[in-house]
Amino acid sequence: MIKLENIFKWYNVGGTRSFILKDINLSIEQGDFVSIMGPSGSGKSTLLNIIGMLDEPNEGKYFFMEEDVLALKPKKRTALFQSYVGYVFQSYHLIDELTVYENIETPLIYKNLSGKERKAIVGDMLDRFGIVGKKDLFPAQLSGGQQQIVGIARALAATPKLLLADEPTGNLNSKQGEEIMDLFKQLNEDGVTIIQVTHSEKNAEYGKRIINLLDGQIKE
Template sequence: MIQLQHISKWVTQGGSRIFLLKDINLEIQEGQFISIMGPSGSGKSTLLNVIGMLDQPDEGDYNFMGQEVFKLKEKQRSAIYKSHIGFVFQAYHLIDELTVYENIETPLLYQDVKQSERKALVADMLDKFNIVGKKDLFPSQLSGGQQQLVGIARALIASPKLILADEPTGNLNSKQGEEIMELFKQLNDEGVTIIQATHSEKNAAYGSRTIHMLDARIEL
């Protein structure tokens, strides 16, 4: 599903390059549950952003489901990630001004899904995550765990093939964190490919494969 070859990304500071990613080679099959581990600043988030096509490396090739991502135009690229990738953030990044329902609905708006269909999809999702009763609340009225549930529901609404989660449990207590991980496991069983960045060994253990990063490189 994903092939990264010789991916490097750097910033130039005082004439010398500081690498954010250095010669990353990685292959991920559909249906895998990958955990990326490593200390802060090792490049986990940058790698996720590159995979999520939010960021571009300075060097290297990226093949996503048979397409050379960096050879595509901006528009085509955003069309791919719109329909295939869902994002989950450590800080949830819900839109404060929108209700739970509206937050979950937002990605569908950008994919021109019809209103009746949107209604059905959001209702399914609310049901699935057991948050029907909270659909009219605003993010500030929810606990952290509940907010992250909404964040995941939002990531899943457009039925992506791949979920990218950057420290999804970083702001949660351990019980809430466990619930989220269980949820990821369940989603993975249903066939969704998941890549998560995490600090926690325990969380990494939910995955089928763990990649360790240090100083912008993948440790083999």
């Protein structure tokens, strides 16, 4: 599903190159559950952003579903991203002005789904994650764990094949974290490919495979 070849990412700081990612080669099959680990500044988030097409490498090749992503036009890339990828953030990034229901609905609007379809999908999601009763609340009225569940529901609303999670439990207490990780495991068993970035050994264990990053390089 994902194939990264010789990926480099650097910043120019005062004339010298400061490498974030150095020669990353990685392939991830459909149905996999990968945990990316590493200390702060090792390039975990950047790698995830490149996989999620939010960022571009300076060098290297990236194939997603057999497509050469870097050669695609931005419009096509957005379309590809929209139909296959969902994103979950450490600090949830819900839209404060929108209710739970509207937050989940937003990606569907951008996918140009009809009102009826949206209603069905959002209803399904609310049901699946047990937050029907909270649908008219605003993010500020929810606990961190509940907000993250809404974030995941929103990410899954567009039925992505790939779920990218950047420290999904980083802002949660351990009990909430466990719930989220159980949810991820469940999703993976349902066939969703998951790549998560985490600091926690325990959470990493939920994955089928662990990739360790150090100074921008993969350490097997």
